[in-house]
Amino acid sequence: MKNNNQHIILKTEDLSIGYTSKKAKTIVASNINIELHKGEFVGLIGANGIGKSTLIRTLTQVQAPLNGSIHLNKKNVVDYNPLDLAKVMSLVLTEQIASKNLSVFELVALGRQPYTNWVGNLSRNDIEIVDKALIQTNLCDLKTKKCFELSDGQLQKVMIARALAQDTDLIILDEPTTHLDMYHKAYILKLLQKLAKETNKTILFSSHEIDLAIQLCDKMIVMTDKEVVSDEPCNLIAKGTFETLFPKDLISFDETTGTFRVMN
Amino acid sequence: MSNKKTYHKSFIALLAILIFCFFINISLGSVSIPLKDIFNSLINNATEQETWQHIIQNYRLPKAITAIIVGSGLGISGLLMQTLFRNPLAGPFALGISSGASLGVALVILGSSFFGGVLASLFISKWGIVIAASLGSFLVLLAVLAVSIKVRDTMAILIIGLMFASITAAIVSVLSYFGSAEQLQQYIFWGFGSLGNLTWHDILILLFIYGLGIIISVLSIKPLNTLLLGENYAKSLGLNIKQSRLIIIIATSLLAGTITAFTGPIAFIGLAIPHITRQVFNTSNHKILLPAVFILGAIVMLICDSIAQLPNSDYTLPINAITSLIGAPVVIWLLVRKRKMVF
Numbered sequence: 001m002k003n004n005n006q007h008i009i010l011k012t013e014d015l016s017i018g019y020t021s022k023k024a025k026t027i028v029a030s031n032i033n034i035e036l037h038k039g040e041f042v043g044l045i046g047a048n049g050i051g052k053s054t055l056i057r058t059l060t061q062v063q064a065p066l067n068g069s070i071h072l073n074k075k076n077v078v079d080y081n082p083l084d085l086a087k088v089m090s091l092v093l094t095e096q097i098a099s100k101n102l103s104v105f106e107l108v109a110l111g112r113q114p115y116t117n118w119v120g121n122l123s124r125n126d127i128e129i130v131d132k133a134l135i136q137t138n139l140c141d142l143k144t145k146k147c148f149e150l151s152d153g154q155l156q157k158v159m160i161a162r163a164l165a166q167d168t169d170l171i172i173l174d175e176p177t178t179h180l181d182m183y184h185k186a187y188i189l190k191l192l193q194k195l196a197k198e199t200n201k202t203i204l205f206s207s208h209e210i211d212l213a214i215q216l217c218d219k220m221i222v223m224t225d226k227e228v229v230s231d232e233p234c235n236l237i238a239k240g241t242f243e244t245l246f247p248k249d250l251i252s253f254d255e256t257t258g259t260f261r262v263m264n
Numbered sequence: 265m266s267n268k269k270t271y272h273k274s275f276i277a278l279l280a281i282l283i284f285c286f287f288i289n290i291s292l293g294s295v296s297i298p299l300k301d302i303f304n305s306l307i308n309n310a311t312e313q314e315t316w317q318h319i320i321q322n323y324r325l326p327k328a329i330t331a332i333i334v335g336s337g338l339g340i341s342g343l344l345m346q347t348l349f350r351n352p353l354a355g356p357f358a359l360g361i362s363s364g365a366s367l368g369v370a371l372v373i374l375g376s377s378f379f380g381g382v383l384a385s386l387f388i389s390k391w392g393i394v395i396a397a398s399l400g401s402f403l404v405l406l407a408v409l410a411v412s413i414k415v416r417d418t419m420a421i422l423i424i425g426l427m428f429a430s431i432t433a434a435i436v437s438v439l440s441y442f443g444s445a446e447q448l449q450q451y452i453f454w455g456f457g458s459l460g461n462l463t464w465h466d467i468l469i470l471l472f473i474y475g476l477g478i479i480i481s482v483l484s485i486k487p488l489n490t491l492l493l494g495e496n497y498a499k500s501l502g503l504n505i506k507q508s509r510l511i512i513i514i515a516t517s518l519l520a521g522t523i524t525a526f527t528g529p530i531a532f533i534g535l536a537i538p539h540i541t542r543q544v545f546n547t548s549n550h551k552i553l554l555p556a557v558f559i560l561g562a563i564v565m566l567i568c569d570s571i572a573q574l575p576n577s578d579y580t581l582p583i584n585a586i587t588s589l590i591g592a593p594v595v596i597w598l599l600v601r602k603r604k605m606v607f
Contacts, residue, residue: 060500062496062499082499082502082503082504083502084502085502086500086501086502087502089500090500091496091497091500093496093497093500095494095496095497096494097492097493097494097497098350098491098492098493098494099347099350099492099493099548101542101546101547101548102492102548102549106548106549107493110489110490110492110493110501111501113486113489113490113501113502113503114501114502116486118483118486119482119485119486119551120485120486120489120551166501
C-alpha cells in the first residue's frame, strides 16, 4: 500500500446518487464503487441524462449522496472543512466565470486562495507555483491578457492552470471539451494526460469523447442504466461494456478501432 | 510586479486631486472668502472676519467631510453589491435599502397626522427622521436577508430586492396621496438629499458606523476576489459562501443605510463610481478597486457638492439631481468611448 502508484486518492463505497425532494427520493445510480489511484488519468463517460453530472456534483460536494460514502485520501469527505477540502480537490466546471476582466495571471493566481493570507497576498512561493502552472499549460505568452480576449480553448487551458495552481491531489473536470473543435478536444485531453503523468495528480473528467478517452485514459468509469463500471479501457472493450452504453438501433461499437460507427 | 508601480502613480495622482477638490469645495459657497483666510481658519488661525471662521468651521468643513463619507461609502457599497450579485446594474439601492429608508421617513413625515399632536412633533425632529430611515432600511434588509437564506440564487435575491423597492414605493405614494401639502413638501425635500444638515455631533456618529462598514469591507477583499469566479468556483476554493454573503450584505447596509438616513437618498454614486473606477484602473482586483473607489467616490461627491451650492449665490440645488446630471453622462461617455462594460 505504501507504493506511490497504489495510493488511493478517491474511493466511493456503495454510493447512491440522486435527488431528494419532500415527497420521494429519485435514485439516479446506485452501488457505485470506484477507486482512483495517485497519478491516474480517468475519464467518466455515459449517455446524456445517465447521471454523469449528478455523480460529478456528488463527488465535488455540491449535492449530498443518498447513500454510501466518499473518501478522499482515506478520510470521509463530510469530515473535511471547506478550506481543507479545497487543498485536496480542485474543480474545472462547465459554468462561465463571473468576471472576464481578470488577467490570465490573476485568474490562475486565484487558485492559491486557500493558501494565502486574509487579504490574498501572493508569497514568492505562490508566484512560483502559479508560474509553473502557466508553463505546464503553455500559457506564458498570454499571462497578461484579459480573459475576455481569449478563445474558448485558451480559456479552458487557463481554468486548468488555475486548478493546477490550487495544488491538489485530485482535479475534477466537468466536460472540459465541450464547445471545442476536434483538434482542441484532443489537445486538452492530451494535455490533461501529460499533466497527470508529470505532476502525479489524479485527474478525473467527464466527457462525450469516448474514442479519445479510450486512447488516452488509464482508467474509465462507464455509466450505463444498469451499472457503473470502472476499469482500464482495454478490459472494458474486452468485456463489451461499450456496447451497452447506447440504444442499439443507430450506432454500434467497433472493437478493432475503438470507435462508434453509424449502422447502415 | 510591473503593474504595481503604475497603480502607485495613479493613487498618488488621485489623492492629489482629492485634496485639491476638498479645498475647492471649502472655498466655494454663498459667501466668498479669500483663499488665505480659508487656510487660516483651517489651521485655527484668526481670519479677517470672525463670521468667516464660523462659516468654514461649522458649515463648510462638516459638509465637505460629509461629502467624502457619502461618496466613498456609497461607492464601496455599490462595489460590494456588484461583485456579490455579479451584476453591473446592482447598487446599494438594489437591495431595497434606499426604498426602506424612504418608507421609514414617509411613515414619519406623511403618517404623522395619524399619530397626532405631541407625538407628531417629536417624530418629525431630525433624529426622528434619522432613526426612521435607519429602521426602514434595516427592516427591508432583514427581510431580504431572511429570503436570501431560503433562496440560494443571488439573482433571485436581487429581483426580490427590487420587488421590495416597488412595494415600498407603492406604500409611499399611497401615503403621499393622503398627506397634506406641507408634509409632502417636507418629504420631497428629504428626497432631494442634503449634505449640509449634519452637525459635528452627527458626523461623529455617522463616522463611527461608516468606519465599521469600511473595516468589514476591507476584511472582505479576499472573498470578493474569489467571488469573481462565480459561487461554485468560490466554494471549491474553500469559501464559506453563506457567511461571506451575509458579511458583505451587512457591510453594505451599514454604509448605505446610515448614509441615506443622515443625508437622504443620493442617486447614482453607488452604481456609477465602481464602473468609472474599473474603466480608469482597468482591473477587477478588489485590492486595487476598493481604495480606488473610496478616493474616486469622495472626489466625485465633492465636485457634485461644489456645483450644487452654486458658488456666490444663495441657492443650493438638490444634490440628488446633480449627482445624476453629472454622473450619468460620464458613465455613458466612458462606456461609449472606451469599450464594452467590463465587470
